[in-house]
Amino acid sequence: MIEWFSNLEWFDKVFWFIAIIGSILFLVMLVSTFVGVGFDADADIGSDFDMDTGGFHFFTIKNLVAFFTIFGWAGIACLDAGLGKGLTIFISFISGLLMMLVMATLFFLMSRLNDSGTLVVKNAIGAIGDVYMTIGAKRSSIGRVNVRIQGALRELEAITDEKQDLTQGAVVEVKEVTNNGILIVEKLQDKG
Numbered sequence: 478m479i480e481w482f483s484n485l486e487w488f489d490k491v492f493w494f495i496a497i498i499g500s501i502l503f504l505v506m507l508v509s510t511f512v513g514v515g516f517d518a519d520a521d522i523g524s525d526f527d528m529d530t531g532g533f534h535f536f537t538i539k540n541l542v543a544f545f546t547i548f549g550w551a552g553i554a555c556l557d558a559g560l561g562k563g564l565t566i567f568i569s570f571i572s573g574l575l576m577m578l579v580m581a582t583l584f585f586l587m588s589r590l591n592d593s594g595t596l597v598v599k600n601a602i603g604a605i606g607d608v609y610m611t612i613g614a615k616r617s618s619i620g621r622v623n624v625r626i627q628g629a630l631r632e633l634e635a636i637t638d639e640k641q642d643l644t645q646g647a648v649v650e651v652k653e654v655t656n657n658g659i660l661i662v663e664k665l666q667d668k669g
Contacts, residue, residue: 489556492569496549502542539584540577548573598658601626601633601651605665612636612643612662622649622662635660 485493551572555565604624612620612635620643622635635651636659637643649662 488562489553492549492552492556492565494549495545496553499542499546499549503546506539506542537581537584540580543576543580544573547576596626596631598626598633598654598660601631601660602654604651606649606651606662608635608643608645608647608649608662611645612639614640614642619659622651622660624651624660633660634658635662637662637664639664 548569552565552569555568601624606622606624609623610621616636619634619636621632623632643664648665650665651660652663653661
């Protein structure tokens with residue numbers, strides 16, 4: 478193996494060195510990710526393009542390791558195919574950049590899948606629901622309603638300004654939310 482490596486031209490040695498080191502770093506990062514070791518490979522190197530959630534980070538350690546791994550192996554493949562040095566460098570560089578772009582896009586899309594799970598009661602405003610426990614007229618007693626918020630059916634406390642109690646099964650609309658998260662509902666009028 479050492480004899481084979483020493484017989485290579487310096488240009489070939491550079492690509493083999495980059496490919497092997499990049500692959501080793503990639504495997505270490507992959508194993509540490511699955512094992513859960515505290516290896517922080519998400520450190521931001523420099524530039525990023527911030528978007529709504531998480532940001533689109535192009536220059537991260539993971540992406541740079543991917544770049545050099547693909548750069549090295551693409552260069553080896555080009556040299557084995559008999560391509561010239563200039564074309565080999567160009568194809569390797571473009572291949573590495575494409576890999577960085579793919580990885581940055583995947584991590585960006587995965588970051589958008591995160592959901593904090595925190596219920597934002599204000600999102601209930603305008604929602605239609607039904608009374609589960611009687612709500613006292615003119616805010617005389619707190620009842621409960623079933624409403625769909627953030628894609629899930631929730632049972633929440635509610636009050637009303639209606640002149641009559643809202644009994645179980647009445648269809649209501651959420652008009653406001655108090656500072657302490659209690660819904661203010663109004664009975665929907667029957668059409669017809």
